[in-house]
Amino acid sequence: MKSYIEMSPDELNNELKTLREEYHHFQEMELQLDMSRGKPCREQLDLSMGMMDVLYSDADLSSEDGTDVRNYGILTGIYEAKRLIGAMMENNPDNIIIYGNSSLNVMYDTVARAFTHGIMGNTPWCRLKKVKFLCPSPGYDRHFAITEYFGIEMIPVPMSPTGPDMDMVEKLVSEDEAVKGIWCVPKYSNPQGYSYSDETVKRFARLHPKARDFRIFWDNAYGIHHLYDDDQDVLIEILEECKHAGNPDMVYKFSSTSKITFPGSGIAALATSPNNLEDIMQQLKNQTIGHDKVNQLRHVRFFKNIEGMREHMRKHADIIRPKFEMLEETFETELGGLGIGDWTKPKGGYFISFETLPGCAKAVVDKVKKGGVVMTGAGSTWPYKKDPNDSNIRIAPTYPPLEDLKVAAKLFTLCVKIVSIEKILEEKA
């Protein structure tokens, strides 16, 4: 197909007329679809229903060391849960704290603790004039919401298929003592589905931070969330790499089973160095008597081991892979060669990232919404919700049924075309 960029105004106006008629048909369908968030669909949730049967009234609710998991205690989690989550995170169980149901809450808590009490004896961030975080962008809106809530200045760092711009990261981290952290989704990143290259991870581990309390906030949200059995991204393990590089305390690594079992009823975890663990325990012991050990045991009894978890993830992949593939095919069919958009083709994770022509993302999302499909707000993949190019759109394929998603995909591509033509005509005028 001929690129819109090369078309004459007349050609574009003709095309626009046809497209607007098509859009009108969509409006008449009165759709009500939601593809705004990275939520598993019903079929995915059904995969974990067996978890409701592994503990029952006659079951022994003792952990392997004989602890009655029904009672108080065991602040950092039962050992078999640490072993399972350790295998999932590729970390030693002894480096792990099992938390409650939400890794977002653990991240919030980690920032809050640094804010109120400081990290390993350093000045609490609340006593500093300025605290900055680097934010590889586009990125995860809920990360940015935490740092914004604490008044932390967010500096966007460009993302590439190999990870954040490491020249910029190295420069800012080594020169500015106010830079205290960086948000990372290293594997199947949110929203692009990019995975950090070996070089990127190695450069992370070898940073020379000006601030002694600089930490990498390594959100390993999609560590085992592959779409394909035979084509998976593999990353260098960051804790180990940091240790080798002489920076053992530089990383907090987060993960959870939210998109493995039930969102909101999974278990979350933090993996970090012994020094950081000791530092965190000073808070944790004042914060709670312990997290939900019955749910920890439920997860262990359900999966048994990491192989059980991997097998489970294959079933997730079977459900969501067709959705990703259909979207990519639709984009190719509808938009290929038009020169008005690019999209990522992730091998895992929960999102596809779409780049419109500059200045079109908001208008596209608005138009799609008026057509009956709610998408993630344009801009929300950037700090302060400010996408400098107004071009990034996060697409969350997992939740709607495939048939609905097909309709939404057509509507989306249609809106991209309409908005792009309008933009091109406006600029030619």
Place this chain on the structure above:
Amino acid sequence: MKSYIEMSPDELNNELKTLREEYHHFQEMELQLDMSRGKPCREQLDLSMGMMDVLYSDADLSSEDGTDVRNYGILTGIYEAKRLIGAMMENNPDNIIIYGNSSLNVMYDTVARAFTHGIMGNTPWCRLKKVKFLCPSPGYDRHFAITEYFGIEMIPVPMSPTGPDMDMVEKLVSEDEAVKGIWCVPKYSNPQGYSYSDETVKRFARLHPKARDFRIFWDNAYGIHHLYDDDQDVLIEILEECKHAGNPDMVYKFSSTSKITFPGSGIAALATSPNNLEDIMQQLKNQTIGHDKVNQLRHVRFFKNIEGMREHMRKHADIIRPKFEMLEETFETELGGLGIGDWTKPKGGYFISFETLPGCAKAVVDKVKKGGVVMTGAGSTWPYKKDPNDSNIRIAPTYPPLEDLKVAAKLFTLCVKIVSIEKILEEKA
């Protein structure tokens, strides 16, 4: 029996000789008992095992409004859980946020939020030179640990059977703007088992705080934890009373099902005014996507309603009442009339509070420990673990089996006698 206080040194020395022989027998038994914390015993935990059966793989995991509780969302909790916990807390469901598994964590969080962001637009506490909390004492060590962790100055306020010394509370709250909060366990208090009188609650509701962000931290930990069916303490509901008194925003009320179902796997809640709720939501939406709704549903399906919960609490009472009564009888038999100790006789809750002669509590707890029984550390019922009289000991009867508890009770009273005589002789010398 003749009071030790009236005995001659010779009489005391004779008595001491016999007691020390008795103590030696205990040491030979090589006991290993733990009555240090307020933990439910195994039989109590067994009462809730039915909760493991109410959700199963074929069950419908939808809330009453049709929400799939397995997925993300519903930040403040499913409505039927709010209704159940509302009935338990005697509050309107609309005034309630359902949290995770730990009310202690909610309290920590509430202090932390005031510290980092301030309460309803007031200056964050981290920006103030001095923040003070009133601490009715003896009180709950984990409350004091939170305020100590945040560097908040704790001022002990004497407790009486009707509650804290309200003259002192009124004076300090109305005169000192640095006084931002007070820790309260209003019903079956920890450790004394006292319940606040109507007058006390009314005076709380009518405080005139100098600080606009003064809040009562009302930990309703034992709201339905009665020992007797026909003799229960009833309190005026504080939120409603504060509203009547024109102080609608002055209270955060906390509760949980930790000592109703499984400690660590229950659900916790906060009840407060609409203004406070709105204030809290500004944080909560950044902190988590939601708490464990599957566990919320599990609790609702298990109890059905407040009557189910009350019936359940009667079964708890049947298990722990004999332990409380045996202890009180042993104390009366062994110590009655000796003039060396007083103890409370609570009608609910989890503790008995024991007052030794001044300067004896630490020595008693140490001696009991050397005899093989671990009790709550002396002093820990006071801020900074500093009991000014060294006289308060918290006794936690629930966890050990009755037969063990009988042995522990004998050992305890024996140690009280020995330490008291040593103290009296020392003072006579």
